[in-house]
Amino acid sequence: MPPEIDAGGLAFFLVGLVVFWLVVHLLNRTFSLEKYGINISSIFVKYESRRFKDFLYRTSQKHQKIWKVFSNLSVAVGMGLLFFAFYFLTENLFKFFAPGGQGSPVVPVVPGLTIRLYWLPYFAIAFLVAVITHEFAHGVVAIVEGIRIKSAGLFFALVQPGGFVEPDQKELEAAPTVSKLRVLSAGSSMNLLVGILVFLALSVFFFRTPSGIVVMDVLHNGPLENAGVHRWDVLFAINGTRISSMVDLDAFMANVTPGERLFVATNRGEVVITAARHPSKSGKAIIGITASMPYFKSRADLDVFWDTQFFTTLNWMFILLVNLAVMNMLPIPFLDGDRFLQYFFQRYAKDRLLRMLFNAFSLFLIVANMMLTFGSNMFSF
Numbered sequence: 001m002p003p004e005i006d007a008g009g010l011a012f013f014l015v016g017l018v019v020f021w022l023v024v025h026l027l028n029r030t031f032s033l034e035k036y037g038i039n040i041s042s043i044f045v046k047y048e049s050r051r052f053k054d055f056l057y058r059t060s061q062k063h064q065k066i067w068k069v070f071s072n073l074s075v076a077v078g079m080g081l082l083f084f085a086f087y088f089l090t091e092n093l094f095k096f097f098a099p100g101g102q103g104s105p106v107v108p109v110v111p112g113l114t115i116r117l118y119w120l121p122y123f124a125i126a127f128l129v130a131v132i133t134h135e136f137a138h139g140v141v142a143i144v145e146g147i148r149i150k151s152a153g154l155f156f157a158l159v160q161p162g163g164f165v166e167p168d169q170k171e172l173e174a175a176p177t178v179s180k181l182r183v184l185s186a187g188s189s190m191n192l193l194v195g196i197l198v199f200l201a202l203s204v205f206f207f208r209t210p211s212g213i214v215v216m217d218v219l220h221n222g223p224l225e226n227a228g229v230h231r232w233d234v235l236f237a238i239n240g241t242r243i244s245s246m247v248d249l250d251a252f253m254a255n256v257t258p259g260e261r262l263f264v265a266t267n268r269g270e271v272v273i274t275a276a277r278h279p280s281k282s283g284k285a286i287i288g289i290t291a292s293m294p295y296f297k298s299r300a301d302l303d304v305f306w307d308t309q310f311f312t313t314l315n316w317m318f319i320l321l322v323n324l325a326v327m328n329m330l331p332i333p334f335l336d337g338d339r340f341l342q343y344f345f346q347r348y349a350k351d352r353l354l355r356m357l358f359n360a361f362s363l364f365l366i367v368a369n370m371m372l373t374f375g376s377n378m379f380s381f
Helices: 005-029 050-060 063-096 117-144 170-175 177-205 248-254 303-325 336-349 351-373
Strands: 037-039 044-048 147-159 160-167 212-218 232-236 261-266 270-276 289-295
Touching: 005 037, 005 117, 044 270, 050 147, 050 232, 063 117, 063 177, 063 303, 063 351, 117 160, 117 177, 117 303, 160 170, 160 232, 170 261, 177 303, 177 336, 248 289, 289 336, 336 351
Parallel strands: none
Antiparallel strands: 037 044, 044 147, 147 160, 212 232, 212 289, 232 261, 261 270
């Protein structure tokens, strides 16, 4: 069954967003937030952090040889990420059209539509880590290259959070081409580096083989909900058969008939349920899981709840860091890849038409992948 839009979650998010902006403007009128470095205009909030800017300058003075090596490698990594983005998105299009194939979903983040509300705290933490490390690398490399930083901080535009490091534009334009390329590729390179470190942390602290499935959503008035099984509970086995993935669950349920009594082993003990009839497939039995994820036990032998919380947070960080590293290097306006390619062509190719073709092809790939994703109903997570 294709995933359904979380209409209630979307409505809740929109109401919360309106309340958020009303509170922001009320606080601004009451306390004059500009004196704290916070500038607010309609649906845009910008926070300039003097401490973060000073931190960039202090960090750039330490281990300059290491930063030089990093910035030089960043140019090669940035170019590699740019072409990998082209490769991934192009191959993904072919997967959508291949017989029996299914491309990976490419979607913007819209709470309640493309992402369930229960993922938002993990997404927010991961996004904050990604933005801070990204802008940190931009700022440090710019300073090492002799380009002053005018301001640095965070912003929030309607629903989109982000960060910024604003170099002196005149100094950036006057800098050698290789310095510009180093600065622009540093953010994505740092995201990729941190993403690799997070992946290593996942590999070290968690067993690689899942030992159950974490319940994320259950069918209302379904067998599991009626038995008291809710979000973050873990299913380990049914009738003594180990269940470590949805594939295992589907294989087991293929031999179950509606009305059959099942003994389900969970992290809170064994529960007894009665298999229900599938709402649209006659004769098929279900237990009422509508969304789940694998359960990976930590090597620290933590409680199930903390295992899932730490794994989910790190997993979202890995996904977001790597995706931001790749997609940010696409030559699309407002992304680093656009100016990276602009400066590259100005210095080495001097072909404006070629750059425009890269821009057009990038936009086509993004739009086509999104349209096919939504057309395939692969948009709710």
